[in-house]
Amino acid sequence: MLLYKNSVLKKSALKPYLLLKIFNMAKSSFEYVKNFELDDTLLPNSWIVIRLDGKCFHKFSEDHNFSKPNDLRALQLMNYAAFTVLKEFNDILFAFGQSDEYSFIFKKHTTLYKRRAAKLLTTINSKFSTSYVYYWKKFFDCEVLKYPPTFDGRTVLYPSDENLMDYMKWRQADVHINNLYNTTFWNLVLKGNLSPVQAEKRLCGTVSSDKNEILFQEFNINYNNEPEIFKRGTLLIRKQIEIDDTSRSVVVAVHDDMLKEKFWKKHSSYLSSKNFKQYLKYEGPITDIIKDQLSCVKS
Ligand SMILES: Nc1nc2c(ncn2[C@@H]2O[C@H](COP(=O)(O)OP(=O)(O)OP(=O)(O)O)[C@@H](O)[C@H]2O)c(=O)[nH]1
Ligand SMILES: [Mg+2]
Numbered sequence: 001m002l003l004y005k006n007s008v009l010k011k012s013a014l015k016p017y018l019l020l021k022i023f024n025m026a027k028s029s030f031e032y033v034k035n036f037e038l039d040d041t042l043l044p045n046s047w048i049v050i051r052l053d054g055k056c057f058h059k060f061s062e063d064h065n066f067s068k069p070n071d072l073r074a075l076q077l078m079n080y081a082a083f084t085v086l087k088e089f090n091d092i093l094f095a096f097g098q099s100d101e102y103s104f105i106f107k108k109h110t111t112l113y114k115r116r117a118a119k120l121l122t123t124i125n126s127k128f129s130t131s132y133v134y135y136w137k138k139f140f141d142c143e144v145l146k147y148p149p150t151f152d153g154r155t156v157l158y159p160s161d162e163n164l165m166d167y168m169k170w171r172q173a174d175v176h177i178n179n180l181y182n183t184t185f186w187n188l189v190l191k192g193n194l195s196p197v198q199a200e201k202r203l204c205g206t207v208s209s210d211k212n213e214i215l216f217q218e219f220n221i222n223y224n225n226e227p228e229i230f231k232r233g234t235l236l237i238r239k240q241i242e243i244d245d246t247s248r249s250v251v252v253a254v255h256d257d258m259l260k261e262k263f264w265k266k267h268s269s270y271l272s273s274k275n276f277k278q279y280l281k282y283e284g285p286i287t288d289i290i291k292d293q294l295s296c297v298k299s
Helices: 007-011 018-036 057-063 071-087 117-135 161-190 198-204 208-219 228-232 262-266 267-274 287-297
Strands: 047-054 092-098 102-104 151-157 235-241 246-254
Touching: 018 161, 047 117, 047 161, 071 092, 071 102, 071 117, 071 228, 071 235, 071 246, 071 287, 092 161, 102 117, 102 161, 117 151, 117 235, 161 198, 161 208, 161 228, 228 246, 246 287
Parallel strands: none
Antiparallel strands: 047 102, 047 151, 092 102, 092 235, 235 246
């Protein structure tokens, strides 16, 4: 293009094939820069996990009046944004979310984008982040989105099934630890009239049973009865569903206890088979996310 714009060439009566030759020479002399691009193909035969996390969400949640310690709208928006990702990328086996983070676990032998790390991470992050903004109003009807949120992301490879299971357990244990602390902390502050500093001091050195006791004795709260989504986070997983005598695979949101071996025994087929045959049957309620997928199929 630059060559063509050159006034001498424009005015000259060069034949088109000569112009093309000059153009191609220029192209190949520049093209070497492509070699600077690094190969970031991820190892085969290993689990690819992408984890996204909201940047400065302690501030973002304040600025958007999230309820403390848990805002159901915020969690549902996170789930919906992640669901949008799973809907588009069939190679994601399941995803797990809590607070301002979401992990996406790819099928072990995925060849999506030839397993190129940057392409996978940036595409998933972009789809998730734009969906978070795009669907904001669906969940926060009275709260205006004041500025665009940012999510960081990382890609981690896990070589064994055990590593992957431990990863999922780690993230879910994190929900439990944080939620028990936050629930007790905010009850002490909001209902117990302690300042945040006093509440922090009160909880310093306490173990789980102490916090359960504070909640029960002082605020009449049985922690076990708190909503599962708060205590365990959300697992988005593909399951089979029977509709009108036909079986369809859909993404469902569940709050199963992944710290229990029972969960992994039941879901062992998700991890083991190379040529995945069939997802487990879903037996829960027909949620909005499921309705969304069924109406999509019909239209
Ligand atoms: N009130 C409220 N705050 C939330 C909720 N979910 C997430 N947050 C906030 O988001 C933070 C998420 O933790 P982090 O990711 O460690 O903190 P961060 O401020 O995002 O910091 P970076 O991730 O390092 O940028 C929590 O500490 C809360 O402040 C919610 O449902 N309600
Ligand atoms: Mg964060």
